[in-house]
Amino acid sequence: MGGGRSFDRDRGPKRGGKDGLRVNREIRAPEVRVIDEDGTMLGVFPPMEALRMAEAKGLDLIEIAPTAKPPTCKIMDYGKYKYELKKKEHQARKNQTVIVIKEIQLRPRTDSHDLDVKMRHARRFLLEGDKVKVNLRFYGREMAHQEVGFDLLKKVVAALNDVAMVEVPPKMEGRQLFVLLAPDAAKIKEIEKNAPAPAEATEDKE
Numbered sequence: 001m002g003g004g005r006s007f008d009r010d011r012g013p014k015r016g017g018k019d020g021l022r023v024n025r026e027i028r029a030p031e032v033r034v035i036d037e038d039g040t041m042l043g044v045f046p047p048m049e050a051l052r053m054a055e056a057k058g059l060d061l062i063e064i065a066p067t068a069k070p071p072t073c074k075i076m077d078y079g080k081y082k083y084e085l086k087k088k089e090h091q092a093r094k095n096q097t098v099i100v101i102k103e104i105q106l107r108p109r110t111d112s113h114d115l116d117v118k119m120r121h122a123r124r125f126l127l128e129g130d131k132v133k134v135n136l137r138f139y140g141r142e143m144a145h146q147e148v149g150f151d152l153l154k155k156v157v158a159a160l161n162d163v164a165m166v167e168v169p170p171k172m173e174g175r176q177l178f179v180l181l182a183p184d185a186a187k188i189k190e191i192e193k194n195a196p197a198p199a200e201a202t203e204d205k206e
Contacts, residue, residue, distance in 0.1 A: 022063040100130040
């Protein structure tokens with residue numbers, strides 16, 4: 001047996017491309033509904049007649065709805081169709097909201113300098129649109145003083161209150177206490193609006 005294109009028992013040869021579309025002579029349905037390049041419905045024709053109509057315009061016949069009865073084909077340039085399809089897919093991906101959760105690790109006795117550094121990181125993550133999960137793990141006898149951890153996370157929430165909202169309040173999970181913060185778009189917008197403009201270059205000043 002040869003190594004040619006695969007066949008769909010009911011609909012003829014399948015196109016090998018990623019889009020899976022049948023084009024021109026690959027269309028094997030007994031008849032197809034044809035749409036002109038400007039979107040006008042032309043009617044139902046045998047595929048070879050529809051193909052001749054497309055070729056007369058220097059265009060392709062593309063089976064855009066293979067499961068319709070009869071299948072729907074459009075007369076247009078195949079290269080242009082693929083480009084527009086790719087552009088739509090790219091736009092759809094661009095419009096998807098990707099939620100990223102950054103994690104900050106603390107200890108009940110985290111010193112103030114280390115805490116300040118971690119809060120700066122958390123603030124940057126929030127301003128960049130990411131959520132922040134602040135984890136605080138208890139070791140050994142620290143479990144007997146959970147109030148220390150709760151107090152620390154309250155300080156964290158207060159320190160980031162101008163850019164964040166609490167999505168999940170301080171909560172225990174096993175030996176770990178955590179709080180989940182999300183960017184507060186309204187507060188961040190207000191901060192950006194009131195931020196001073198970048199200083200102008202002073203090279204010309206003597």
